Amino acid sequence: MESPKIDYIQSKDNKTIKHIISLQQRKYRQKFGEYTVEGIRAVTDIGKKDCLRSILIRESKRSELEPLVQKGFTVSSVYVVQDPIFDKIEHSVNGQGILGIAKKCVNDLHSLIVEDGLYVALDGVQDPGNLGTIIRTAVAAGAKGIFLLKGTVDPYNEKCVRSTMSALCNIPIFEDVTLSEFYDFIKDNTIQTYVTSLENAKPYHTISYPKRTMIILGNEGNGVSREIIEMCDQAITIPMYGDIESLNVSIAAALCMYKVREQI
Structure with missing residues (x-):
């Protein structure tokens, strides 16, 4: 050449x-x-x-x-x-x-061939470093796709790109997904959804995850929106054994993703 x-x-x-x-x-x-x-x-x-x-x-x-x-x-x-x-x-x-x-790697939500496996959705994550780390971890965990709901930071932000360590092109990423698009996608493709929330939640490590699972995480300060929580099949939580309120969203994502991967 x-x-x-x-x-x-x-x-x-x-x-x-x-x-x-x-x-x-x-x-x-x-x-x-x-x-x-x-x-x-x-x-x-x-x-x-x-x-x-x-x-x-x-x-x-x-x-x-x-x-x-x-x-x-x-x-x-x-x-x-x-x-x-x-x-x-x-x-x-x-x-x-x-x-x-x-x-940019442009992906069309409607052209995704859905198969069994792990999917990840993020609702309002704002820190580009957190998003980049989650994308990198999702690739490592073999996730099939990442869905960024409207209000989530741009994955092509310079800090996010650096945090992904070149993983952006290794997984389908869908940007600016609306609530209606998200709802239709999970229902049309029979994906079981698990949202990180304290409300009526079960410990994440006690769940038997099905072959087609989506983990949903939210904004660093406010968590997942009420509209998304109401769409989901089950709320999950990560137990805090020490005197701390919560984990960084990228750490929580890693724990949940790998727990799912252990089973599917």
Whole structure:
């Protein structure tokens, strides 16, 4: 495969730099269907999935990083960027001097082929680090899909992308799912739903989970909405054996997901 031509960027007003800066906002990520990834591992992993559109390299790291783009990635362009300009687009504190523009993985809820297994839904999770960790854990647990109800943080937020450790393209993720879409999906596909809530709840480790199970977790402060709770088959809770009110939502998600996986 022929290596892409390498261009040089030496102006902060360059259209590619302006485009990357615009992708810091959700509305532009949605408009262009793109997001950014940083670091050697993330760029390499996303590149292997043919999801990269462009690669940018810090000028002072060119000799170290340029061989990376010779690995046969299908990208339309590669840029070497002057260090002061690269500083404006790199967010990692100890960045590795490489950034990729990647295309979003767009999934259609109605085209998902539903099979037995674990599914995860999130209702209003706000911290991008929490969401990224949950996505990464869901991939590790072999979940079949993640459903982000309206009001949940954008999975392509820069902090979320970093927390996923390149897992975004490894699982179907459905964004901005409405209550009606969610209700129709779980009923039409006979998925048993288990929501983390204290109300009429059973300890999560005492449940016999069926072959087609969905775990639902909510906002860090307010939990799952009343509308979602009323749709679900059973509330579950994680016992607190010490003097603490609750667990971080990403930890709770991991415990629940792996308990389900033990059984199905």
